[in-house]
Each structure stands twice: as C-alpha cells, then as structure tokens.
Amino acid sequence: MNSFDKKILDAFSSETPDIKAQIVADCKNVEQVASPQFVADEKKSFAGVASSFFAYVRSLFGKPAFLKGAVAVACVMLFLVGMLVGNAIPDKINAPKAQTAVYIDVNPSIELSLSADNVVISCNANNDDAKIILGDMNLKGVELKTAINAIVGSMCLHGYLTVEENSLLVSVDNKNHETAAQLVTQITDQVKEVFEKSDIKCAIIGQTVEASKEIKDRAEQMGISPGKIHLLDKIVAELSKSEEVAQDKIQELATMTIKELNHLYSTLVEGHKPPDDVVQGEANGFMNITEVIYKIFSSIKSLIGHMDEYNVVAYPTFRDHKLVYIVVLRQKQGDAVYKYQVDLKTGEITEIPSNGGQSADAGGDNPARAFFG
Amino acid sequence: MIVIFALSDEKRADKNKRIEDLLASIADGNPDPMGELYDLIKTDVFAFALSKTANKHDADDILHDTFIQIYRYAKQYVPKGKPMAWIVTIELNLIRRRFNLASRTTSLDDAFATPSGFDLENSVVNNAFLQGILSTLSEEEREIISLHIVSGLKHREIAKILGKPLSTVLSKYNRAIKKLQIVVKEELYE
Numbered sequence: 001m002n003s004f005d006k007k008i009l010d011a012f013s014s015e016t017p018d019i020k021a022q023i024v025a026d027c028k029n030v031e032q033v034a035s036p037q038f039v040a041d042e043k044k045s046f047a048g049v050a051s052s053f054f055a056y057v058r059s060l061f062g063k064p065a066f067l068k069g070a071v072a073v074a075c076v077m078l079f080l081v082g083m084l085v086g087n088a089i090p091d092k093i094n095a096p097k098a099q100t101a102v103y104i105d106v107n108p109s110i111e112l113s114l115s116a117d118n119v120v121i122s123c124n125a126n127n128d129d130a131k132i133i134l135g136d137m138n139l140k141g142v143e144l145k146t147a148i149n150a151i152v153g154s155m156c157l158h159g160y161l162t163v164e165e166n167s168l169l170v171s172v173d174n175k176n177h178e179t180a181a182q183l184v185t186q187i188t189d190q191v192k193e194v195f196e197k198s199d200i201k202c203a204i205i206g207q208t209v210e211a212s213k214e215i216k217d218r219a220e221q222m223g224i225s226p227g228k229i230h231l232l233d234k235i236v237a238e239l240s241k242s243e244e245v246a247q248d249k250i251q252e253l254a255t256m257t258i259k260e261l262n263h264l265y266s267t268l269v270e271g272h273k274p275p276d277d278v279v280q281g282e283a284n285g286f287m288n289i290t291e292v293i294y295k296i297f298s299s300i301k302s303l304i305g306h307m308d309e310y311n312v313v314a315y316p317t318f319r320d321h322k323l324v325y326i327v328v329l330r331q332k333q334g335d336a337v338y339k340y341q342v343d344l345k346t347g348e349i350t351e352i353p354s355n356g357g358q359s360a361d362a363g364g365d366n367p368a369r370a371f372f373g
Numbered sequence: 374m375i376v377i378f379a380l381s382d383e384k385r386a387d388k389n390k391r392i393e394d395l396l397a398s399i400a401d402g403n404p405d406p407m408g409e410l411y412d413l414i415k416t417d418v419f420a421f422a423l424s425k426t427a428n429k430h431d432a433d434d435i436l437h438d439t440f441i442q443i444y445r446y447a448k449q450y451v452p453k454g455k456p457m458a459w460i461v462t463i464e465l466n467l468i469r470r471r472f473n474l475a476s477r478t479t480s481l482d483d484a485f486a487t488p489s490g491f492d493l494e495n496s497v498v499n500n501a502f503l504q505g506i507l508s509t510l511s512e513e514e515r516e517i518i519s520l521h522i523v524s525g526l527k528h529r530e531i532a533k534i535l536g537k538p539l540s541t542v543l544s545k546y547n548r549a550i551k552k553l554q555i556v557v558k559e560e561l562y563e
Contacts, residue, residue, distance in 0.1 A: 004550075004553075004554070004557070005522045007502060007557070008502075008506065008518065008522050008523070008553070009416070009522060009523055011500045011502040011503040011506060012416050012419065012420035012423065012503065012519065012523055013416045014499075014500045014503070015419070015423070015429065015498055015499065015500055015503055016415050016416045016419040016420075016436070017419070017433055017436065018415075019411075019433075019436065019437055020407075020408050020411045020412065020415075021408075022437070023407055023408075023411055023437060023440045023441070024404055024405065024407050024408050024411075026437075026441055027404035027407050027440075027441065027444040028404050030404075030441055030444055030445050031445070032400070032402055032444065032445055032446075032447060032448055033445055033446055033448065033449065128536055131536065132462065132466070132536075135462075153449075157446055157449055157463075158462070158463075158466045159442075159463075159466040159467060159469075159470050160466075162470070165470070
C-alpha cells in the first residue's frame with residue numbers, strides 16, 4: 001500500500017465509530033437464520049454432486065493449489081466428454097423440452113423453465129436484482145421444490161423479502177390449464193410453509209398465465225415479466241369497472257412494487273377472486289378500508305355531520321404513483337356528494353372537486369367497492 | 374513492485390482466512406467473535422456505506438445493521454476465500470433497501486435532493502481529506518475507491534459486485550485517483 005492509499009484508508013478509518021460493544025450485545029438478541037434447504041437438496045443435481053466432490057477433495061488435501069489443478073483437469077475432461085457426447089447425440093434428444101414456465105416476481109424477476117417432470121431446464125434473471133438473487137447458483141437439473149427454496153432463501157438473505165417488503169407474485173404458464181393451476185397451488189403452499197417458520201408474514205399472489213407472444217413482447221418492451229404483465233392487465237380490467245382507465249395506465253401501474261400491486265389486486269378481487277388465483281396473506285403497511293372510512297369521518301365530521309347520514313362507496317386505485325382509496329360520500333337525504341382520496345401509506349386525505357377529472361361516481365358494479373350506510 | 378503486490382495479496386489472503394474462521398465460529402451461534410470481526414473490517418464496511426450515502430449518520434446506521442445481518446446469516450456463508458464480496462453484497466442490499474424505502478416515504482422536497490450528494494455545511498465528517506473525497510468524487514467513484522483501497526478487492530471483483538463492466542471500473546478508478554491527487558495538492562498549498 002503506497003502513502004496515497006494509506007492517506008485514503010486513514011481518512012475513512014478516522015471517522016469510523018466504535019460500536020463494537022453495542023454490536024456484540026445486539027447480536028445476543030438476534031436469531032440466526034439456518035442454512036437454506038437447497039444446500040442439502042442441491043446434492044441431487046449434478047452441480048450438487050460436483051460441489052460435494054470438490055468439498056470432499058478439499059477436506060482431504062486442503063490445498064487450494066492442488067484443488068485449482070484438479071478443477072482445471074476435471075473441467076477439461078468434462079469439456080472433452082461433453083464435446084464427444086454432444087456431437088454423437090442429436091440436439092433434440094439431448095435437450096429436454098420446456099413444458100412449463102414459472103415467473104417469480106418480488107422486485108427481482110426470475111423465470112424458470114421446467115421439464116415435464118418439473119425439473120429446472122433453465123433459470124433466467126429478468127432484471128439486475130434477479131442477477132444478485134441468483135448469484136453463482138446453478139439451478140439447472142434441480143427439482144422445482146429445491147429451486148423455489150433456493151430462490152426464496154436467497155431473496156430473504158439479500159433483503160428483498162423482509163418484514164417490510166413481504167409480497168411475492170408467482171405465475172405459472174403451461175398449455176394444460178389444470179397442471180398450471182396445480183403448480184400454482186403447490187408453489188404458493190411451499191412458499192407459505194417456508195414463511196410460517198419465520199417472523200415474515202408473506203403475502204402471495206399465485207396465478208396461471210398464458211404467456212402469448214403478444215404478452216411476451218409487451219413484457220420485454222416494459223422490462224417486466226409476463227406474469228407481472230398479466231397481473232397488470234387483470235388490475236386494469238378490475239379498475240375499469242369503477243372508473244375510466246386511461247390507455248397509459250398500465251405504464252403507471254408497472255412502476256408499482258409487487259407489494260403495492262398485491263394489495264391493490266387482492267382488495268379489488270375480494271369476494272369474487274378468479275378460481276385459479278391464489279391470494280394468501282396480507283401486504284403489510286397499508287390502511288384497510290375500514291380504517292380509511294373512519295379516518296375520513298373523524299377528520300371532516302364537523303364539516304359534513306354524522307356518518308349515518310351518508311351512503312359511502314370506497315374502492316382502491318392508483319393515482320400519481322400512489323396507492324389510494326377513492327371514497328365517495330353521498331348524502332341520503334339531500335344532494336351533497338363529497339369525494340376524497342386517501343393515501344394508503346401516509347393516510348393523507350385530499351378532497352377531489354365534484355366536477356374534477358376523476359370519475360369517482362357512486363355507481364358501477366365493482367364488488368370490490370365497500371358500501372357503508 | 375511485484376514483491377509489493379505479492380505481499381499485499383498474501384496479507385489480504387490472511388485477512389480473508391481470519392474472517393472466514395470468525396464467520397465459522399459465529400455460525401455456531403456464538404456472538405463473541407463479532408467483536409474481533411468488527412475490529413477487522415469496521416473500516417471496510419463503514420467506508421463503503423459512507424461512499425454510497427455521503428451521509429455520516431446513514432453510514433453509522435448501515436455499519437451497525439450490516440454487522441447484525443452478518444451475524445444473522447453467518448450460517449449461510451459458504452467459504453470460498455472471498456468473504457468481503459459476501460459482506461459487501463449484504464451491505465449493498467441494506468443500502469438499496471434503505472433508499473428504496475426512503476424514496477417512497479420522503480416528501481416532495483426531499484425527493485429532489487440527491488441522496489448521494491455530499492452536503493459539506495451539514496456534514497459531521499471532521500477529517501478534511503475525507504470531506505475532499507466525499508465532495509470531489511461521484512458516488513460510483515467513491516464506492517470503487519473504498520472497495521479497492523480500503524477493502525482490498527480487485528477491480529474485477531468490484532465489477533462483479535457492482536454489476537459494471539471491468540473497463541468502466543478501471544476508468545472510474547483512474548479518474549478518481551487523479552481527482553484526489555489534485556485535492557491533496559490543494560491541501561498542501563493551502
């Protein structure tokens with residue numbers, strides 16, 4: 001290290017606080033997270049067997065130099081064998097055909113292609129966050145259950161699934177709709193089981209998706225997964241039952257987190273959930289509809305009088321990149337109509353002018369609306 | 374020159390070996406080795422946090438939280454001789470989460486402020502040269518400098534962690550060094 005580097009190091013070092021005692025004390029109250037299941041299950045795959053083999057060699061010899069040599073020789077041999085075998089067998093026999101695509105979205109977006117017996121054929125990271133999640137993991141040849149454990153474990157490890165960020169979207173695409181629906185249930189149950197043992201209460205939306213070329217093209221164009229596009233389409237369809245939805249609404253919705261979309265969708269379809277959809281748990285940190293109504297009445301009681309004097313209609317939507325409830329109060333014995341927008345995260349109430357652009361009318365047939373009074 | 378690099382590599386390997394030994398003890402549920410681990414890598418962790426946030430208070434918090442996460446997930450560390458890459462990844466995710474949350478909860482005025490910009494007037498950083506580093510270099514330049522010079526990571530390791538091409542890392546590193554040399558010269562002539 002030269003003197004210039006040392007000067008930089010000393011500069012940072014001089015400002016580093018001494019919180020050693022506090023850290024050691026705090027750690028005594030922290031529960032350690034056990035090794036994820038996939039470490040054990042990985043041994044079923046070739047990568048797992050190879051990894052165990054090299055770990056065994058390492059334990060025998062413990063010399064990195066030897067190990068590097070052994071790895072190099074093994075790699076060359078594998079390459080040569082692969083060349084010979086690969087050239088001798090036609091490609092069609094060599095590669096199992098993908099039967100199912102599974103899309104897992106938090107913010108990391110991961111796509112798994114599965115064979116007919118639910119073994120991973122390929123695993124793709126659809127964004128930068130997903131690359132962090134997958135890291136050096138090689139899930140090819142691994143059973144679906146193991147792959148899901150590994151991915152969810154890594155999402156927790158890297159802080160994408162936490163007490164605050166607790167939502168996951170699982171989408172399954174298979175030509176056989178029944179198979180797809182079964183897989184949705186299987187995967188969501190498995191994820192739920194993982195989280196039941198932890199402090200994190202995970203909210204999961206599971207859905208089947210027919211990822212047509214059109215959906216895939218749109219997904220690629222918007223840089224999100226076909227599963228997320230499908231969810232956005234369903235949300236737009238639900239929202240259009242309550243209000244006029246602008247053409248570019250889907251672009252705005254695409255900027256929402258899975259947690260926000262999860263909350264919005266599960267509220268919109270409450271009471272009339274499509275049979276193949278799985279909606280489990282609650283995305284935390286949002287006000288529920290009852291809290292919203294009471295917040296409005298407690299804030300403007302002096303202005304509008306008692307709650308019993310009004311019919312109340314409320315529904316969730318998305319405005320200016322915020323998840324909000326639109327609440328319409330219609331006087332039972334009179335013509336007065338009040339419209340409010342409540343930010344579900346901050347609780348901020350904004351009055352919408354009656355002749356304003358938002359069509360927050362009290363009609364419509366959206367079952368997700370809550371009626372009071 | 375070659376000897377210097379060789380020694381430096383050897384020192385680094387020793388440090389990594391010690392970190393891995395400590396992580397193995399910590400993985401047994403023993404928090405006591407966290408003290409030695411803190412002494413060993415506190416500046417590495419703090420420097421990266423300060424480089425990313427340019428805010429002493431945020432960096433202090435991230436320093437604390439990173440060590441708690443290291444303890445929490447120590448069982449999941451697979452020894453590969455590169456413990457700092459694992460630790461930096463944990464820290465980077467903490468920082469991303471912190472700013473993602475902040476960007477969704479701050480007021481409109483705060484949203485227009487650059488999170489990585491260094492505010493000299495309200496700074497609680499006392500070291501003049503560190504103030505120079507924070508105010509002269511961009512966030513990317515700072516993180517590369519801290520990871521290479523303080524944590525001793527190689528440029529290609531930094532490129533992998535930050536998800537940037539090696540050529541970008543190298544050019545930003547060289548540009549940062551040139552800028553800092555000017556800062557040092559100005560310090561001398563002041």
